[in-house]
Amino acid sequence: MITQDSIDTLKSRLDIVDVVGSYIELKKAGANFKAPCPFHDENSPSFVVSPAKGIYHCFGCGAGGDSIKFVMEYEKLNYPEALEKLADSYNFTLTHTDNKHNKPRSQVMDKLNEWYQNLLTTKQEALEYIKERGIYESSIEKFGIGYAPDSNSTLNYINSQGFLLSEAIDMGVVGYDGGRSFARFIERITFPIHSANGSIVGFGGRTITGHQAKYVNSPETAYYNKSRLLYAYHHAKQTLYKTKEIIITEGYLDVIMLHQAGFTNAVATLGTALTPQHLPLLRKGEPRVVMAYDGDSAGRAAALKASKLLSVGGFRGGVIIFSDGEDPADMVQKGAIDELATMIRKPKPFIEFVLEELLSLYDLRDPKAKEECMQEGVAYLKTLSPILQEEYKTFLASRLGGLGVSPSLLKFSQDTNQNNSPLMQKNTHKDMWELTLIKTILEHPEFIDQILDVLDASLLQFHSREFVLALQGRVDEPALMAIIVDDKIQALKDEDALKNELIAFLSKYYERELRTINNQSSIPFEKKAFNIRKIRDKIAKLKKGELVAFKS
Structure with missing residues (x-):
């Protein structure tokens, strides 16, 4: 337990x-x-x-x-x-x-990474490749680059350190198939992958001995989800929070070389396209997002998908596409730092990039193809806000053939059922005064005695249940959570403000009670007169600024 x-x-x-x-x-x-x-x-x-x-x-x-x-x-x-x-x-x-x-989380990933790093210093072929790519020794240390040997060596090392193979299997560095265990990273340069908080949760590996797959990543585990993580995010987050900008690339080497060149807000996807699951991580710090992708067909397709996702999500930023087979790492290696910086400052805005990519997929000399292109462009613009739809329909029309296509042909039906209602549900009456009183109890429990001296739950017309829950401290109740998180409901800050509000509320309450008693014909005259005098006395005291004790 x-x-x-x-x-x-x-x-x-x-x-x-x-x-x-x-x-x-x-x-x-x-x-x-x-x-x-x-x-x-x-x-x-x-x-x-x-x-x-x-x-x-x-x-x-x-x-x-x-x-x-x-x-x-x-x-x-x-x-x-x-x-x-x-x-x-x-x-x-x-x-x-x-x-x-009481045992700590398995340290197999940290130990294995240390071992990989030590092995790198003895593997000349791997060191030569890293040197050829322009990676500094300081970057090898910063990013924890290592080398994974043959499978048996890795399995023997794991056993020698006292780790169970089941631990390594759970962490994704060892596989199990057909009754045998095997290392997932064999004769590869290794790049440790960290969670946003800095824990090693997986590895990426680059072959140097001609394996069919140039790069491999750890399989998904309880700790590693490639669709939620970004390579080197734990290194980049300090800079991206400061600069309000993040650069997303396609590969480990792109990230490492960009960091060497001073772009320490660079990260990379982990062998997958950008997904909706990445967006919560990207939203942190509210940065401008720059996608830096290769110019081949796969790179452009990934950039198109990401741009649609980010533009619909309301992100600021744009896309850089590298031509002539280059990538960010190549530009850094050849010393084109200023040119790269200019490209990052002026990316192609997401919406423009999406529309231009869509246009490039059709033969616009063919009227039928032009119509299909227009339909696809309109379908995309409908995913944006009305203001952006209006702004970019002229852009799309002009690209579809200048004067040949009028913006009026681009039809956007407005959703008349959009729900712009406040947080509180429409079908239930909400009394803001009573909600304010309840929030005051929740935020200032020291006021409870003063409140209970003059009223109880029976005086509240709409929220007596929530009032009782608040007195009981039942903050886990959904009804109270709704009050706690609603910014429209503001707690009273001090005793004077509370007193004034209680006087106003009680004055209205007793005036209603007075009218009710006056209209009653079923009670004896003496009792009716007594109740009227009692209530009038309370109203008089309230008008003088005195709170009166409540008796049911």
Whole structure:
């Protein structure tokens, strides 16, 4: 069993935006972050993450909780499994009441990487290749470049260090097939792949002995997901937060050479195209994104896909396509640093790149092809905002044939069902005064006694249940989470403000009570007169600025 102290320490290290943002793309919305809910289908975002409160809440389906609850729900894990998952992500070792479980995460990746690095110094062929590519010794050290030998040598080393092969299999550096184990990286230069927090979670390998696959990456594991990670992100994140810019390339060597040339905000995808799962990581720091891709057909296709994804996601930036078979590493090696810097400063904007690439795929001399191109271009523009649609339909029309195609031919139907409603649901009445009182209780529990002296839940017309939950401190209840994360509801800051609001509320309440009693004919005259005098006395005191005790 995991100790409570250990759980509390882990919780103190968790950042709700970091945790949730590693699974879904979050967008800043005031003090909070918003996204379409991952737990139910919806078109407009009703899922809110509050970094100040450390919780999330969906106003559509009611899902809510903290970082641990989110991982449990998203990954379909139980509580201990979610704790272990988060502890691994944050390089944290959980403590168990049973000492046999108190072992740190396997160090097989770190040990293996150290060994690979030492072997590199003895492998002349690998060193010569690295030198030919222009990589400095300082970069070899910074990026942890190494060399993986034959399979048996790797397996023997793992055994000699006291690691179980099952650990190495779980981490993806050893495979198992047909009753035999084998190293996944054989006679290759190795590039360790790190999580965003800096832990080694996989390797990339480049052959130097003519293997059919020039590059291979670790398989996906519980720790390594190539669609969520970017090579060297842990090195680049400090610069990208400072410069508000990130450069995405296609290869390890491109990244290493760009860092050598001073572009220390460069990263690379890991043998895959850019995916929607990358967007949460790219959103951090809100950087301008520059895609630096090769000019071959595969590079242009990858750049087109990425540009569509990023433009629809609202990212700033653009695309650089390298011609004549060059890549960023080649330009750095030949000393074209200034030229490269100019290209990075002035990339082709994403939307323009997408439209021009689409146009290049059709023979625009053929009217039918021109029509098909227009339809594909319009379909893409419909994924953008109305303002961008209007801005770029003229651009598309002019490229389709100058005066031959009028922008009026490009039709965009507007979605009249867009939900621009506030966070609170429309079909339920929300009383802002009562919600403000409840949020005040949640944020200032020291005011509870003052509040309970003058009112109780029965006086609230719409939110008496939430009022009781707040008094009980039940912040894990969805109804309270909705109040906590709603920026429109502001807690009262001091006792004077609270007193004034209570006087105003109670004055209206007792005036309603007075009208109700006056209209009652079923009670005896003496009792009715007594109740009227009592309520009028309270109203008089409230008008003098005095709070009056409540008695049910």
